[in-house]
Amino acid sequence: MKKVNNPLNEKEFKALISKRKDNLFYLIILIFMTFFLFFSLSQMNINPARVIRGFSTLSDLIKNMFPPDFGQLSRLWPLAIESIQIAILGTVLGIIFSITLSMFAAKNLTPIPGLGVVLKGFFAFTRAVPALVWALLFITAVGLGTLPGILALGVNSIGMLGKVFSESFENINKATIEGLNSTGASRMQVFFQGVVPETIPIILSWSLFRFDINIRYSSILGVVGAGGIGWELVRASRMRDYPALLMVILVILVMVYAVEQFTGYARRVVR
């Protein structure tokens, strides 16, 4: 039986288990990141004095918020409903268009090669531009109100859903498609009888997910005038009506939470 007394000499042993190179690398990265952190802070004129001052003004503000102004509820409630409705329409719009476009964007389904790449680029673009910026654009085009909000959410949703749907279309079993094609089915038929059934769970769960996201965006679209409860946030803040501000936040919280619960429940049912 073996009885070993360290066959390698001390130097070799140290070299074998040394983590010095790795540790040095991590340390350098950490130093860089810390440096950049303080650099960024100084570029933004954030110093300890300002932070302390900020803390005290913030706590004053929070104290002034209580108790929340429940009288505002009758005004805020319809606006919250409006935000929900904007989110619903925006999501549905997004779903319809993204499914349609994904049909042409998926590599295995598209009639014109190359169209897929163009569409995917379009998806990336609509996804990258933030929803609020879309809202601004649509406002200048169709005016203030709920319409720009709906369109903004819809377009933004197309970006995310289009990417996910086209990818899931591409990932379905080739054999299924071939089987259907070999029966002489038309493109439409292949899509609805073959592709859709396999991808319905994905479509449903991502649509619910997007709805959840859209309700959060919807609550702030009003900030730029695209409808919903967002405008009340700015109004209360400008008028320094802090109890009202707290009320608006509470209403938004309830709204978001309710939708979150709903989508969570719905996603479980979908399984």
Place this chain on the structure above:
Amino acid sequence: MKQKDVLIKISDLKKSFPGGTEALKGVSFDVYRGELLVIVGASGAGKSTLLRCINGLSAISSGSIVVDGIEVNGLKGKKLRQLRTDVGMIFQSFNIVNRKRVIDNALHGRLAYYGLRGVLGLYSFEDKKKAFEILARLDLEKQVAKRADQLSGGQKQRVAIARAIMQEPKVLLADEPVASLDPGASSKVLGYLHKICQEEDITAIVSLHQIDYARNYADRIIGLTEGVVTFEGGPEDLDDEAIQELYFNEEEEE
């Protein structure tokens, strides 16, 4: 020459789980210093629970376990951690940290002797040498710097053994150490375990459900059936009749 020096004294040990299950219903026996004691029994007989009571991973409901003069029942906090440094344990699923290297896993055995340096993984050179030496005796010197998840099951269990040995424990508990391994790896690992416990003069308590291994490696055997000791004796006493009683007790079916 066998020492009849009692290392662990278990008296009327009872363990019930919330929900009502009585895993141990009054177990009493002694563990002698230097022996390799095997606990056999069917699945659910209470072998795991028994071992886990010894180092406090399972809280004792009533009764007493005295390990080298220290009562385990009621031990908490720092004192419990101190006890655990004297009790090594290896598990059925190895429980080594897969993302860390073999040598780091072995060094974990010394964590209790370090404070902040242990948090950062900075061990003394002495300990590193010791870890290497133990790993080499377990034939793992070529895997020392490899990540643990690159090893086979048998090798992983040997790393776990090394970790336990690094604690310089008085007793080593092995909870179904080879249940996840194929027969070839199993006998290898048990062989290593036996050998190193002898070399380091460590008392071992091994729970197994394979009778053959029990017979081959045990100095003494304790048989557990549904939370009660139903057999106590040497491997030669474990005849077919005794096995029948242990494993094929069909009377109480729920």
Place this chain on the structure above:
Amino acid sequence: MDRNMENNLAQLKKSRRPGQLRLLFAIILVIVAVIWSWAGTGFSIPAIMRGVPRIYNFIIDDLIPPRFDSWQKFLNPTLQTLYMAYVGAIFAIILSLGLGIISANNLISNRLIVYLGRGISSFLRAVPAVAWAVILVAAVGLGPFAGTIAIALGGAGMLGKTYADSLEEIDMGQVEALKAVGASWFQVLTQAVLPQFLPDFFTWSFYRFDLNIRSAAVVGLVGAGGLGFSLDTAIRLFQFREATMGILWIFGLILIVEFITAKSRDKILEGL
């Protein structure tokens, strides 16, 4: 034999029914919701129809070509957006490490604390970053200070939850083994818990940084610094072609950052 087949067919029909029924119910629900929303918001297709040529004209006449010569105007705001996103991410990560650990039910035995931790994350997450920005601008004034905090808070909400979820999925056996060795709670945390947590930690943290760039670009619209602020100014002054330039900057920044974080994340995950 026929009766057998009849039975089987009946059973088949029955088994399809709950699934189909549910699908039907869901579709009806969606249609009702759409109609309700349609009425409530005064959504009108004619308005869109009228709007389309307006959008078209707007784009052709006012938005393009972007004023490339004004590109310098957006350099500083872009950098500021980057700073905000970075600092916001760092603070969110640090905050969320603590928040995540206390929200993990396998690491903390006190259920009340876990509940509290999860609650705090939920709360921070439910309020959109822009809403936080509005409040903070009222408190600490205009500028990137408000924006950074807003981003950090929203980010902590998301990371607090995802960190906790990841922590709850680790192999507790490894934790037990180190407890059995006599290690302290802190040692168990760093030597058994964190090594398992690292891949998810990096994935989610990088993702958060990506999202932060978007948030940072947008909070400026309420005055909290960054590109959003310059964009808002340009639009108010009807300098639409400059605004387009600003949007291009946003787009460019997002793409570049996404690229870098994707590469860095791949590299780090490889090395783990």
